[in-house]
Amino acid sequence: MKKVGYFKTWMLYNKQVFTNKSSPMKKHLILILSSLFLLSINLVSCSKSESNDSRPIVDNGSISITANKTSILADGKDEITFTVKDNNSKDITTESKIYVNGEAISGNTYTSKTKGEFTVKAVNLNRETSIKILVRHYTAKLYISSNRTSSFSSGSEQFEFKALDTKLNNVTSDTKFYVDDQLIDGHTFSSSTNGKHKVRAEYSEIKSADLLVGVNMSPRNVLVEDYTATWCGYCPESMYHLEELKSKTSANMVISAIHGSDEFQYSKIESLFSTFNITGYPTKIANRNIAQAINENDLISLVDESCHIGIKSTIQLDGNNAKIDVTLESYQTFTDIKLVVALCDNNQLADQSNYYNDEASSAFYKAGEKMKDFQHNYILRKTLTDLYGDAIPNDKLIQGTSYKLSFTTDVSKYNKAHLSAIAFLFKNGEVINVLSVDNL
Missing domain, CATH: 1.10.287 (Helix Hairpins)
Incomplete structure (x- = not known):
C-alpha cells in the first residue's frame, strides 16, 4: 500500500x-x-x-594519464607505458580504456613506426583525460667491423666480422655477410688473394656501408674524435651526422667521443684542447689533423688510401680487468711509429640538451629541450698508453713481420658489458691507421 x-x-x-x-x-x-x-x-x-532506488553512484572526480617517457623512436620496438590514476592517486589503469589518435590500444603499452605527435586519451566510466606524446624520426642503421684491418697472404689468418644495430645491439648471428659481393658462410673470412676486399652486410632488410679489408696490405681506417658534452645542445645533431656517415658511407670510420665538463668527462681533455687548439663544442677532428674537414667526400678519399701497416686487436674481460691485445702487421719497413690504445664505453644513458627541438628538419625535432635518458656511445674513458702514443721500437716494424703488445686495465667503474678498445698508429703528427674492437 x-x-x-x-x-x-x-x-x-x-x-x-x-x-x-x-x-x-x-x-x-x-x-x-x-x-x-x-x-x-x-x-x-x-x-x-x-x-528501490537502483541508480548507480558515480564518482565525478578527475582522472589523469601519465607516460614513462615523453617520446619514442619510430622503430616499432621502442615502447612507451601509460598509467591512469583517479583523483585519489589510485591506479585504475586496468579498469580504463586507452586510445592513441582515436584508436583503442590493447593494454597500456604502445609502439609505432610512424613519426609525429600523437594524442593519447584515457577513458574511465564517464571520465576522460589526454596527453600528447612524440614519435621521433628513426633511421635504421647497421654497423659492421672486423677484428683486423688486414692479413698476410698465407690464407691462414681469419677476419672475424661483427654487426651492430642502431642501438649497438649485437646482431651478428642474424646477419648475412658478403665479401666482394659473394655471400659467405657465417661471419669469418680468409684469403690468399692480395689486395683490398669489400665487405658488406644485411640484417632485417637493412644494409651496411662497405668495409674495406686487405690481404698483404691494409686499407686506411679513419679516426674521428668528436668533442662533445651532455650540456651542449648542438652536440647530438653533430654525432647523428657522424653515425650517418659511418653507417651509409664507410664502415672504415672509428668514432671516439671526448666529453668535457659533464658526467663522462675525459680526465686529460684540457691537454687535447691545448694541443689541437679546440675552442668549443662540438668539434670534430679526423686523424688528429686539425685542418682535416669531415664530410662525405673527404671520408671516402681518406679510406681509399692504402696503408702498409695493419692492426689486429682483441678485448677480453677477466673479472674487473680488461685485457687488450694489439698486433701490428708490417707490409713494409716502418720507423718512428707511435701507438695509442684507449678504452671506450657505450650504451650509457644520461640527459642531453637539445637545441634542435623546434627544427622540423632535425632528427631530434620535438624530442625535448632536455632529452631524458639519451644513449651515449663511443665515450673515451682512459688511455692505456701515453695520450700521444708510446714509441714502437724500429726493429719491431720490419716488412713481413708482426709485433704483439698486451695491455691490462681496471674496468670496475665502467659498463663492462659494453666496452670497446681503440688502437691507432701515429706518425709525423697524424693518425695513419686505426682499429676499434668491442665487447658488445
Whole structure:
C-alpha cells in the first residue's frame, strides 16, 4: 500500500471515532495510537523508497594519464607505458580504456613506426583525460667491423666480422655477410688473394656501408674524435651526422667521443684542447689533423688510401680487468711509429640538451629541450698508453713481420658489458691507421 493510501484510511477512521459518542479518555487514547501508527507508516515508506532506488553512484572526480617517457623512436620496438590514476592517486589503469589518435590500444603499452605527435586519451566510466606524446624520426642503421684491418697472404689468418644495430645491439648471428659481393658462410673470412676486399652486410632488410679489408696490405681506417658534452645542445645533431656517415658511407670510420665538463668527462681533455687548439663544442677532428674537414667526400678519399701497416686487436674481460691485445702487421719497413690504445664505453644513458627541438628538419625535432635518458656511445674513458702514443721500437716494424703488445686495465667503474678498445698508429703528427674492437 502506498503512503497516500495509509493516510486516507487513518483520516476515515478518526472521523468515525470522533463522530461517535465515545468518552474523552478513549478519544485521547485513540488519537495517540493513531499518531504512532502514522509515524510508523512514514518510516516504512521512506525505507522502501531508499531500497528501490537502483541508480548507480558515480564518482565525478578527475582522472589523469601519465607516460614513462615523453617520446619514442619510430622503430616499432621502442615502447612507451601509460598509467591512469583517479583523483585519489589510485591506479585504475586496468579498469580504463586507452586510445592513441582515436584508436583503442590493447593494454597500456604502445609502439609505432610512424613519426609525429600523437594524442593519447584515457577513458574511465564517464571520465576522460589526454596527453600528447612524440614519435621521433628513426633511421635504421647497421654497423659492421672486423677484428683486423688486414692479413698476410698465407690464407691462414681469419677476419672475424661483427654487426651492430642502431642501438649497438649485437646482431651478428642474424646477419648475412658478403665479401666482394659473394655471400659467405657465417661471419669469418680468409684469403690468399692480395689486395683490398669489400665487405658488406644485411640484417632485417637493412644494409651496411662497405668495409674495406686487405690481404698483404691494409686499407686506411679513419679516426674521428668528436668533442662533445651532455650540456651542449648542438652536440647530438653533430654525432647523428657522424653515425650517418659511418653507417651509409664507410664502415672504415672509428668514432671516439671526448666529453668535457659533464658526467663522462675525459680526465686529460684540457691537454687535447691545448694541443689541437679546440675552442668549443662540438668539434670534430679526423686523424688528429686539425685542418682535416669531415664530410662525405673527404671520408671516402681518406679510406681509399692504402696503408702498409695493419692492426689486429682483441678485448677480453677477466673479472674487473680488461685485457687488450694489439698486433701490428708490417707490409713494409716502418720507423718512428707511435701507438695509442684507449678504452671506450657505450650504451650509457644520461640527459642531453637539445637545441634542435623546434627544427622540423632535425632528427631530434620535438624530442625535448632536455632529452631524458639519451644513449651515449663511443665515450673515451682512459688511455692505456701515453695520450700521444708510446714509441714502437724500429726493429719491431720490419716488412713481413708482426709485433704483439698486451695491455691490462681496471674496468670496475665502467659498463663492462659494453666496452670497446681503440688502437691507432701515429706518425709525423697524424693518425695513419686505426682499429676499434668491442665487447658488445
